Amino acid sequence: MTEAANLFAQQESNRRRSTWLVIGFIVFFAWVGFGGDLAFGLLTADAPAGEYHHVIPVIGIVTTLAAAGICWYSWRFGPRQVLWSTGAREVVEPATNEERQLVNVVEEMAIASGLPKPRVWIVPDDDPNAFATGRDAATASIAVTQGLLRTLNRDELQAVIAHEMAHVQNLDVRLMTLLAGMVGAIALMSDGLGRTMRGSRGVRSGGGGSSEGGKGGNPLAILLLGFWLLTLIVAPIVSRILAMAVSRKREYLADATGAQFTRNPLALASALEKLEAASAPTRAITLGAAHLCIVDPAPGLLAAREGAFADALASHPPIRQRIARLQGMGYLGEVAAPKA
Amino acid sequence: MVAALILLAIVVLVVFWVIGAYNGLIGLRNKVANGWKQIDVQLKRRHDLIPNLVNTVKGAMDFERNTLEAVIAARNKAVNATGVAQTAKAEGELTQALGRLFALTEAYPDLKATGNVAQLQEELTSTENKIGFARQLYNDVATEYNTRQATFPTMLVAGLAKATPVELWQITDDTERAVPTVDLSMNKPAP
Numbered sequence: 249m250t251e252a253a254n255l256f257a258q259q260e261s262n263r264r265r266s267t268w269l270v271i272g273f274i275v276f277f278a279w280v281g282f283g284g285d286l287a288f289g290l291l292t293a294d295a296p297a298g299e300y301h302h303v304i305p306v307i308g309i310v311t312t313l314a315a316a317g318i319c320w321y322s323w324r325f326g327p328r329q330v331l332w333s334t335g336a337r338e339v340v341e342p343a344t345n346e347e348r349q350l351v352n353v354v355e356e357m358a359i360a361s362g363l364p365k366p367r368v369w370i371v372p373d374d375d376p377n378a379f380a381t382g383r384d385a386a387t388a389s390i391a392v393t394q395g396l397l398r399t400l401n402r403d404e405l406q407a408v409i410a411h412e413m414a415h416v417q418n419l420d421v422r423l424m425t426l427l428a429g430m431v432g433a434i435a436l437m438s439d440g441l442g443r444t445m446r447g448s449r450g451v452r453s454g455g456g457g458s459s460e461g462g463k464g465g466n467p468l469a470i471l472l473l474g475f476w477l478l479t480l481i482v483a484p485i486v487s488r489i490l491a492m493a494v495s496r497k498r499e500y501l502a503d504a505t506g507a508q509f510t511r512n513p514l515a516l517a518s519a520l521e522k523l524e525a526a527s528a529p530t531r532a533i534t535l536g537a538a539h540l541c542i543v544d545p546a547p548g549l550l551a552a553r554e555g556a557f558a559d560a561l562a563s564h565p566p567i568r569q570r571i572a573r574l575q576g577m578g579y580l581g582e583v584a585a586p587k588a
Numbered sequence: 589m590v591a592a593l594i595l596l597a598i599v600v601l602v603v604f605w606v607i608g609a610y611n612g613l614i615g616l617r618n619k620v621a622n623g624w625k626q627i628d629v630q631l632k633r634r635h636d637l638i639p640n641l642v643n644t645v646k647g648a649m650d651f652e653r654n655t656l657e658a659v660i661a662a663r664n665k666a667v668n669a670t671g672v673a674q675t676a677k678a679e680g681e682l683t684q685a686l687g688r689l690f691a692l693t694e695a696y697p698d699l700k701a702t703g704n705v706a707q708l709q710e711e712l713t714s715t716e717n718k719i720g721f722a723r724q725l726y727n728d729v730a731t732e733y734n735t736r737q738a739t740f741p742t743m744l745v746a747g748l749a750k751a752t753p754v755e756l757w758q759i760t761d762d763t764e765r766a767v768p769t770v771d772l773s774m775n776k777p778a779p
Contacts, residue, residue: 352714
């Protein structure tokens with residue numbers, strides 16, 4: 249049936265994107281490394297025989313291996329890392345009525361989606377928010393903040409959990425969790441390499457001009473070096489925009505699939521309304537994991553806006569628009585009444 | 589030679605398709621069976637929870653004896669039901685009896701305040717929901733299974749896979765089916 253086919257296509261596309269993400273990530277790091285080696289090699293090619301010649305591409309080998317290592321680490325420990333960074337604690341034996349209700353609701357949604365029950369976590373934060381992480385349905389975790397449990401009623405909580413189960417089912421969690429690990433790694437690398445570059449530039453200018461050489465390698469080397477530096481500066485911004493863009497399209501889809509699990513789109517609409525009203529920042533959730541959440545944990549001025557610029561920088565579509573779509577599913581709002 | 593190769597390729601393709609379609613049907617049949625098991629698990633859980641609930645509220649609600657007895661009777665009938673249609677009917681009646689009981693407990697605020705009842709009520713609400721969602725999943729998968737084995741071209745291998753249409757879980761009780769009439773024109777903005 250088309251629904252099953254849709255789901256299959258979704259999962260397939262997420263698997264493919266995850267693979268390309270890993271490949272792109274490693275290629276980027278290889279470029280940063282080997283590009284640096286090449287530029288460095290061209291710069292030292294003219295140096296007198298006694299001085300250092302950069303022949304073996306050490307930087308490239310190291311960065312490529314490091315990238316592969318980061319990918320493996322994000323794949324293997326990404327979910328745990330994300331949960332750890334938010335300070336979440338797992339609910340194994342529900343102690344309070346609130347926790348019991350949460351576990352029950354997660355079990356209900358696991359049944360509705362036909363998936364194994366994910367692990368349940370609570371983030372000690374008063375701002376209502378929720379996210380899911382994991383490699384696949386078997387290793388998935390769903391985390392909600394303390395504030396979410398306090399703010400929402402049972403139906404709304406169910407709707408939010410259904411939204412998260414939808415992310416688990418169509419393997420969004422895999423792509424998002426990998427992205428979380430990589431965005432963090434790129435930010436780190438950019439900082440670290442930037443500092444190294446500033447250091448080595450000082451050394452090179454101290455070593456004296458190799459600029460008088462007429463061997464023809466230098467303009468190319470300088471161009472290459474400039475381009476290489478540019479990628480370093482732009483990489484963190486691009487990676488964040490990528491993370492945001494990947495996440496935004498998925499929210500509408502998860503809203504729709506979640507509504508299909510509960511058959512109650514209006515509950516999610518009213519949950520989103522409450523989440524929007526409580527738009528204090530979710531402090532426990534840092535920027536690296538922002539794109540995993542049901543609503544943007546740090547809503548700025550852009551949260552309520554639309555347009556190309558806001559679209560590129562926001563990790564989530566405007567909540568108003570999501571609510572409107574859900575109300576359309578529930579025959580509220582501006583939907584034409586059926587003919588009598 | 590070329591003709592033989594083409595023929596061979598076609599035969600191989602057909603064989604692969606038959607294997608795929610056959611496995612698809614078997615996979616769906618197992619999903620249907622699993623969906624049914626899920627409903628069963630939840631029904632069993634509900635049957636186990638009800639005596640607890642009745643015992644807890646009995647003291648405070650002694651004069652609602654009829655309602656309590658109706659719940660117990662419906663529960664016992666549901667425990668002994670067999671087959672999709674009969675089980676669905678008995679469980680539908682039990683759902684209604686429970687609904688009446690819960691509606692009555694609303695009139696006893698101190699009963700809800702004891703915590704124990706609130707907890708049991710949450711468990712039963714959750715179990716009710718789980719039954720509903722398990723039923724929803726079962727019906728979705730069963731519908732897909734029935735459609736697949738009845739539509740071309742998968743119907744060609746339906747006999748080979750011994751696929752027969754399965755019953756859906758339907759609402760058999762007319763009172764459960766009755767929907768309150770809603771005036772949709774209320775939601776329409778004034779022209």
